[in-house]
Amino acid sequence: MVGLRKAVTSDAARRAEAARREAANAEAVGRMTGADPVLIDVQAAGDVVPGMEANVILTSGPPMPWDQYYGGQRSAVISGAIYEGLASDEEDADARLRDGRIVLASTHDHGCVGSVAGIYTASMPVFVVRNSVRGNQSYCNFYEGESRHRLNYGSYNDDVRRGLDFIRDELAPVLQDVIGRSGGVPLKPIIGRALRMGDELHSRNTAATTLFIRELTPQFLDYAVDTSSERAQTALRFFFGSDYSFLRLSMAAAKAMADAARDVPGSSVVTAMTISCRNFAIRVSGLGDEWFLGPLPEVECKLFDGFTDDDVQWIGGESHITETVGLGGFAQAAAFGLQAYQGGSAAEMVAMNSRMYDITVAEHPDFLIPYFGFRGTPVGIDIFQVTATGTQPVIDGGLAGKGGGQIGAGILRAPLECFSAAAAAYSRRYG
Amino acid sequence: MVGLRKAVTSDAARRAEAARREAANAEAVGRMTGADPVLIDVQAAGDVVPGMEANVILTSGPPMPWDQYYGGQRSAVISGAIYEGLASDEEDADARLRDGRIVLASTHDHGCVGSVAGIYTASMPVFVVRNSVRGNQSYCNFYEGESRHRLNYGSYNDDVRRGLDFIRDELAPVLQDVIGRSGGVPLKPIIGRALRMGDELHSRNTAATTLFIRELTPQFLDYAVDTSSERAQTALRFFFGSDYSFLRLSMAAAKAMADAARDVPGSSVVTAMTISCRNFAIRVSGLGDEWFLGPLPEVECKLFDGFTDDDVQWIGGESHITETVGLGGFAQAAAFGLQAYQGGSAAEMVAMNSRMYDITVAEHPDFLIPYFGFRGTPVGIDIFQVTATGTQPVIDGGLAGKGGGQIGAGILRAPLECFSAAAAAYSRRYG
Numbered sequence: 001m002v003g004l005r006k007a008v009t010s011d012a013a014r015r016a017e018a019a020r021r022e023a024a025n026a027e028a029v030g031r032m033t034g035a036d037p038v039l040i041d042v043q044a045a046g047d048v049v050p051g052m053e054a055n056v057i058l059t060s061g062p063p064m065p066w067d068q069y070y071g072g073q074r075s076a077v078i079s080g081a082i083y084e085g086l087a088s089d090e091e092d093a094d095a096r097l098r099d100g101r102i103v104l105a106s107t108h109d110h111g112c113v114g115s116v117a118g119i120y121t122a123s124m125p126v127f128v129v130r131n132s133v134r135g136n137q138s139y140c141n142f143y144e145g146e147s148r149h150r151l152n153y154g155s156y157n158d159d160v161r162r163g164l165d166f167i168r169d170e171l172a173p174v175l176q177d178v179i180g181r182s183g184g185v186p187l188k189p190i191i192g193r194a195l196r197m198g199d200e201l202h203s204r205n206t207a208a209t210t211l212f213i214r215e216l217t218p219q220f221l222d223y224a225v226d227t228s229s230e231r232a233q234t235a236l237r238f239f240f241g242s243d244y245s246f247l248r249l250s251m252a253a254a255k256a257m258a259d260a261a262r263d264v265p266g267s268s269v270v271t272a273m274t275i276s277c278r279n280f281a282i283r284v285s286g287l288g289d290e291w292f293l294g295p296l297p298e299v300e301c302k303l304f305d306g307f308t309d310d311d312v313q314w315i316g317g318e319s320h321i322t323e324t325v326g327l328g329g330f331a332q333a334a335a336f337g338l339q340a341y342q343g344g345s346a347a348e349m350v351a352m353n354s355r356m357y358d359i360t361v362a363e364h365p366d367f368l369i370p371y372f373g374f375r376g377t378p379v380g381i382d383i384f385q386v387t388a389t390g391t392q393p394v395i396d397g398g399l400a401g402k403g404g405g406q407i408g409a410g411i412l413r414a415p416l417e418c419f420s421a422a423a424a425a426y427s428r429r430y431g
Numbered sequence: 432m433v434g435l436r437k438a439v440t441s442d443a444a445r446r447a448e449a450a451r452r453e454a455a456n457a458e459a460v461g462r463m464t465g466a467d468p469v470l471i472d473v474q475a476a477g478d479v480v481p482g483m484e485a486n487v488i489l490t491s492g493p494p495m496p497w498d499q500y501y502g503g504q505r506s507a508v509i510s511g512a513i514y515e516g517l518a519s520d521e522e523d524a525d526a527r528l529r530d531g532r533i534v535l536a537s538t539h540d541h542g543c544v545g546s547v548a549g550i551y552t553a554s555m556p557v558f559v560v561r562n563s564v565r566g567n568q569s570y571c572n573f574y575e576g577e578s579r580h581r582l583n584y585g586s587y588n589d590d591v592r593r594g595l596d597f598i599r600d601e602l603a604p605v606l607q608d609v610i611g612r613s614g615g616v617p618l619k620p621i622i623g624r625a626l627r628m629g630d631e632l633h634s635r636n637t638a639a640t641t642l643f644i645r646e647l648t649p650q651f652l653d654y655a656v657d658t659s660s661e662r663a664q665t666a667l668r669f670f671f672g673s674d675y676s677f678l679r680l681s682m683a684a685a686k687a688m689a690d691a692a693r694d695v696p697g698s699s700v701v702t703a704m705t706i707s708c709r710n711f712a713i714r715v716s717g718l719g720d721e722w723f724l725g726p727l728p729e730v731e732c733k734l735f736d737g738f739t740d741d742d743v744q745w746i747g748g749e750s751h752i753t754e755t756v757g758l759g760g761f762a763q764a765a766a767f768g769l770q771a772y773q774g775g776s777a778a779e780m781v782a783m784n785s786r787m788y789d790i791t792v793a794e795h796p797d798f799l800i801p802y803f804g805f806r807g808t809p810v811g812i813d814i815f816q817v818t819a820t821g822t823q824p825v826i827d828g829g830l831a832g833k834g835g836g837q838i839g840a841g842i843l844r845a846p847l848e849c850f851s852a853a854a855a856a857y858s859r860r861y862g
Contacts, residue, residue, distance in 0.1 A: 196768040197638050198628040198801070207628050210641045214671060217648060218664055221655040229656045233649055240645060336801035337627040346802045370629070370767035371777045371802075 017430070021384075022361075024266035028285040029362040029380035032261035032269075032325055035131045037138070037253035039185040042176035044168075046122030049110050049139050053122070055086060058107045060118035060316030061276025062291035066097045066104055072154025072315035072400055073277040076117035077104060079156035083164060084121035108272055108283070112139045113255045113318045115248065116152045116400055124164070125172035129187065129252040131260050138255035140248040142167045146241060148304075148405035154315045155404035166238070174235035177227065178219035185215055187253040190246075191327070192366050195377075200335035201250040202319060202328030203342060203396035203409055208246035213239060247319065254321040261285050261380075268426055269361060270381040273324055273393070273414060275317040282418045284383055287425055294417030298392075301399050301410025302343035313402045320395040320412070326364045326379030329394035329411065330356045334369045334377075342396060342409040352394050352411070353378075359385040359393065383426065386419040448861070452815075453792075455697035459716040460793040460811035463692040463700075463756055466562045468569070468684035470616040473607035475599075477553030480541050480570050484553070486517060489538045491549035491747030492707025493722035497528045497535055503585025503746030503831055504708040507548035508535060510587035514595060515552035539703055539714070543570045544686045544749045546679065547583045547831055555595070556603035560618065560683040562691050569686035571679040573598045577672060579735075579836040585746045586835035597669070605666035608658065609650035616646055618684040621677075622758070623797050626808075631766035632681040633750060633759030634773060634827035634840055639677035644670060678750065685752040692716050692811075699857055700792060701812040704755055704824070704845060706748040713849045715814055718856055725848030729823075732830055732841025733774035744833045751826040751843070757795045757810030760825035760842065761787045765800045765808075773827060773840040783825050783842070784809075790816040790824065814857065817850040 045052050052058070057080050059073065069077060078093040086102050087093035096102040107114040112126070120126070126139040144163050149155035151164060179185060190211045197207035213220075213236065224232040239245045258271050267285035274281050274291070281291040296314050303311070322328035332338060333353040336346045350371065356378040357363070363376030381393055392413040401407035476483050483489075488511050490504065500508060509524040517533050518524035527533040538545040543557070551557070557570040575594050580586035582595060610616060621642045628638035644651075644667065655663040670676045693702050698716035705712050705722070712722040727745050734742070753759035763769060764784040767777045781802065787809040788794070794807030812824055823844040832838035 196629055207638060207641075210638075210645050213645065213648070214641050217644070217651070217667060217671075220648070221652060221660060221663055221667070224652040225655050225660045229652060232652055236648055236652070240648075339801065339804065345804055370770065373770065373776060 020266050021268055024264050024286060025269050025361045025380060025382060028261040028264040028267035028269040031134065031264070032257050033362065033364050033366065033379060034133055035257040035260040036133050037129045037187045037256040038132050039127055039179060039187055039249060040130050041128040042125050042172050042179060043128055044122065045120050045124050045126045045139065045141065048128055049112060049120070049126060051105070051110055052120070053103070055101065056103045056105055056122065057081060057084070058105055058110055058112055058114065058118065058120035060107055060114035060116065060318045061274050062279065062281045062293065063106045063109070064276055064278065069277060071277055071313050071402065072404060073117050075156065075404070076119050076151060076154045076315060079151055080119040080121050083151070083156070083161060084123060107318060108274060111137060111255070111259070113251045113321045114152070114316060115251065115319050116398065117154055117316045118318055119151055123168060125168055127249055127252050129249070129256045131256040134260050136256060136259045138252050138259060140252035140255070142171065143242060143245050143248050145238065150405070153400050153405050170231065171235050171238055174223065174231050178216050178223050181219040181222060182216055185212070187249055188366060190215065191250060191253060192368070195331055195334045195367055196370055198335050198337050200328050200331040200338065200396060202247070202322040203398065204335045204338050205246040205250060206243040208250060209239070209243050212246050212249065250327065251319055251321055254325045254327060257325045258321055263288065266430060268383045270324060270383060273320050275314060277314050277316060280415050280418055282414070282422060284422045284426065287422060287429065290425065292418045292422040292425065294415035294421065297395070297412040297414055299399065299410050299412050300343070301408045302341070303399070303408035307401060307407040311401045311403070311407055312399050315400045317397065320397065323393060323395050324381065326360070326367050326377035328396045329353070330379065331367060331369060331377045332396060333371045338396065342411065344411065355391050356394065358389050359391050383419045383422045386416065387423050390416065392416060451697050452699055455695050455717060456700050456792045456811065456813060459692040459695040459698035459700040462565065462695070463688050464793065464795050464797065464810060465564055466688040466691040467564050468560045468618045468687040469563050470558055470610060470618055470680060471561050472559040473556050473603050473610060474559055475553065476551050476555050476557045476570065476572065479559055480543060480551070480557060482536070482541055483551070484534070486532065487534045487536055487553065488512060488515070488517070489536050489541055489543055489545065489549065489551035491538055491545035491547065491749045492705050493710065493712045493724065494537045494540070495707055495709065500708060502708055502744050502833070503835060504548050506587065506835070507550050507582060507585045507746060510582055511550040511552050514582070514587070514592060515554060538749060539705060542568060542686070542690070544682045544752045545583070545747060546682065546750050547829065548585055548747045549749055550582055554599060556599055558680055558683050560680070560687045562687040565691050567687060567690045569683050569690060571683035571686070573602065574673060574676050574679050576669065581836070584831050584836050601662065602666050602669055605654065605662050609647050609654050612650040612653060613647055616643070618680055619797060621646065622681060622684060623799070626762060626765045626798055627801055629766050629768050631759050631762040631769065631827060633678070633753040634829065635766045635769050636677040636681060637674040639681060640670070640674050643677050643680065681758065682750055682752055685756045685758060688756045689752055694719065697861060699814045701755060701814060704751050706745065708745050708747060711846050711849055713845070713853060715853045715857065718853060718860065721856065723849045723853040723856065725846035725852065728826070728843040728845055730830065730841050730843050731774070732839045733772070734830070734839035738832060738838040742832045742834070742838055743830050746831045748828065751828065754824060754826050755812065757791070757798050757808035759827045760784070761810065762798060762800060762808045763827060764802045769827065773842065775842070786822050787825065789820050790822050814850045814853045817847065818854050821847065823847060
């Protein structure tokens, strides 16, 4: 009788625990999908990013000792130090990074998200996005333009430097002005609309880039009349010069939405995913700031002409904050045009997207997929659904090459090890 | 032996005839898909449309005696006469239309295409589109705005009149100026791109409208600085006020492409489809200017709230020039977002779109459908493939109501009778 009694109790306890977790996950995903990210400003990172002192450099990935960085991500950090004037050359930068005169930190710990290597220095302009529902702010620096060689892909030369100067000195002031005139640009309606126009807001941002400028065209006209027609034209040309311009805004918006779901006790919903040159890692709402590490992701990629699998090098990346909030790979059935960029077929995209419903706790109320009859995107990755099904989150990603620069794009699969590690930690904490 | 001889000859003759028709159709569809429509100007219809004298009114549909018009299309013609100052009231207009002081003609005979009733009067501004490959020009007047009540839907009141005045006096001059500054806007790249962004360019023009203004934003900035910031802002607000603004440009572009395929001897490819209040009609490349008539189309529609099937009234329509060149219903698998507007499901849209390959002679080299792995849209409707398969061309269309105004949207099916009549005429002409 005692044995039976115990079994019943344990069963009831399991049910109660499941109910508590379900409620916590509903709360977390509700905060995530209910967030209202608004672009309110452009500022120098040093003036607005919390803890962003003049000698701080941020990079993608969980915190890691300097000597663990290698290849393109190491080069990118060093180049960031040189660009910012914190070091005279590679050797000097290395010495300063070793002894802490230059402080290297993780973007996510400063409200930022990194694209690929994700280098932030204090003078770089960032978009400032505020979740008007909970007041949390997030930041993302600017897209560098169409060149294959960009600091965020580990490249640095005079062209890259001039490009960064242009962004800081010519593009950012115009955008700051027009955003100020607008009183703030709500990003969620643009994202929702872009999903009906073939974007998934990670590897495809064509519609969102156009809709964003459409939103600000009246202010651009006013700026041209009041201040400088030439600067307005130059800024527009640059922003329209790439269909990826909006990616940094979809990342900042996603970060603001994901952060809204942090720290809900008992929630097993993923609130961040990141990549460094060594690891893939995730954070979970009910497990605080801890990162749960796994190996680098598997990838099915379409490489640009002339490159092979051997040329791929991991140099960090956090743009899959979009997948964390139900965009990117979780919305790929909205963006069949991506086939041209990253390979695959419409049928495969539909199948991959559909499988994401198996590992998420909700369907997004505002991000809808026309092909699925306006079903909401799968949102709120649950670590236990991932470990139970063995289904890996899929990510639309760009790929960096050993020589620096982007060399392809494709589907990345988050490693199960992160989710198992997080599940074990959850069990330790919540029993 | 004589009998056998004759059969062989007849068989060979049939094969030769089929080969001739195939070659003619390849020529016709090649001219259609190879056309390069460029928006070159905005002008008053009376200044640029061939044969558009001050007392001429154009309307949708094949030519028809005035006393055959009824309902909304009749009201629209009379309202056009009053709006243009050609008549003082309905009775006066009717008298003048009867005795020929006002000349009523078909849009298609003047290089124009009509949206719904398709009323053109001499003072109305039109977009001027030129096929730079063959030099043929086409024209389309402007979208009247979001109101359910519009002259092209058979409505007329002070608001409609003020709306038309605004288009003529405030919108058209700004667009004329910025188009002039641009040196001409190639429309095919915008259309091709919009197909990758969820438009099918008939019932959905959201992306194309945005891309079009994106193309002209530098010129709008210059106009604001040089001429009038206020007029630039007003024009932008109106043009962006509706996602349908580009429809008139996709119609004019389609007309320029379709006209390029006219008059290829021996071709059985459709070069125009039109609707009046009494008939559906088609034109065929190898059969000159003759219209082949059938009954009004079948329709599966989603009506706006408060309307029933009994409220539907046919008042004309020629926007399905888009389907004639491989857009609209022939590209609906590019525009799953349309479900919200006209009903149906993604699976039905895919099935309908796929069936159009059975009745067309080519796949468009530049208009590609992402969902189909970038297969070209079906283009060049062959009257014999329609009669042989019994598959009716599908059209994404808006529906007019008896009380005037738009009351819904849906799928129209072109009646087989038009194609049988054309096939019979073809046989008479070509044996």
